[in-house]
Amino acid sequence: MTPSPQEFDMSVKIGSLVMRNPVTVASGTFGSGKEYADFVDLGSLGAIVTKGVSAVPWTGNDGRRIIETASGMLNSIGLQNPGVEAFCSHDLTWLRVHAPQATIIVNVSGHTVDDYVEVIDRLESEPDVAAYEINISCPNVDKGGLAFGVSADQSFEVTAACRARTTRPIIMKLTPNVTDIAEIACACEHAGADGVSLINTVLATSLDIERRVFRVERKVAGLSGPAIKPIALRMVYAASQAIGIPVIGMGGIACPDDAIEFMLAGANAVAIGTGNFLDPTLTTQCIERIESYGRAQGFDRASDLTSALKG
């Protein structure tokens, strides 16, 4: 099919945040962008979602951190990061100099509600931050993280506390390890979130039968990769049906057509996670594919895909 000569609008909106296209990255898989600068034009992405940033430095988990599984991988990184001060002085400074066009969403991590607030308060004075993604879904830390995201009440509480500190868009990162994703997504919406992103990794583990031990020190880890894509699609669909705010869909996108699938499931934007490890240029390929697919299907804008599912 010949591409239409008209302009195709790739931009999408998450609250007041305008992304130049619907393709971003999953926190923790892309560093703060610098690591991918040899492979991707960082300014061409819809946004960069940084690794999780906490109020103070976190050393992450001991023992093995990466385990490959069938069509997937387990990680037990534990949100290792140098803390918000070092993030501002190193990562944000690097991005300002080397990728001034990049749209930066900072992923915020915490053990307590006050931790999240502290990180946001520090970042409010940084002009290059476009939005916050609040991680209430990491399975690899003992306190906070996942504990917030499995409870609608606590998801509401964290969202509301963050909302009170900033007018920048807030995106709540949700866990799939819940009975009813719609309930959690609604709680975030009611507390003032501008969007939700899902799914974080699926709680999982792996055993060494010869040594008769868990392969990960914490006994649980987070499963990602193509193995979880069908789970993620179902949850993105369920969440997008339940709420009126935008959804960033992710979970196992390993090729450009996977990104289309998430858009059709109801996502307003998509994030590439483990797929970056398989091919560091996958984000760029997804951007091109969304445009070519959208044109070929007769749409005028990428955002049309979000409501294009026929049933």
Add this chain to the structure above:
Amino acid sequence: MRTAKEGAPQKEAVEVLVNYQIAPGVFRLHLRSPQVAEAIEGGQFVHLRINGGDTLLRRPLSVCQADNGEIHILYAVVGKGTSLLAEKPIGDNSMDVLGPLGREWPIDEGVKAPLLVGGGLGIAPLGKLAHYFRDKSIPVTIIQGGQNAERLLVRDDHKDVERDIRFATDDGSFGYHGLVTELVKEAIAEKEYDRVYICGPEVMQQAVSKITLEAGIETFVSFERRMACGIGACLGCVIPTTEGLKRVCADGPVFNATEVMWDDAVTSRV
């Protein structure tokens, strides 16, 4: 299209030129990869995407030689990915690499008397380094260890580099009967070395570097860890150092032996 900076890592499709077993469970792989071959330095690695089956992640593989548009790799078949790799026929063009990745062996001009110590597959990352010193007409001593004679991998590769090659095997089937540590002690007693490069099992690296550091010789080691991204983003391959956790893929794989927290590093590996 983005144009790559000189020496910057890139993604390159590769073709299998050679892939055969050189010892039980150990294969020699030659790939056509002109851009990586041109840019890669001794001690760096490539991250190979092996398509097939339900394996997902790339495999980090050190490059022992790079010449004429080809990169040469030694690998052990240890799991699903390397089993698939062992089946790739000559002419296969289903794979691609990211590379060159990681930091190379430091080869500052001042080095006049280098000692290279390799154990098992650890001899591979030392190959290009040995050739570098040959090209500079700097005499090299190589000490190579293995379980037995057939595990002294590619031992003929270094014949043309320098005649001072010493071998140790655990079972005495070739060369010295015992550990490389004994040969290292011998060598540093005979000659004044100004730099040591070690690659092999971590306990061997720890034992050898203890000897050479005590002798006051600057010593570098190379680590191996499971990796996801290979480019410094995922933090899956960190080791403890005196300056905190460092990434084997991006801050290493080559480290100064004095910065490694050896006991923690060796036990953290599961």
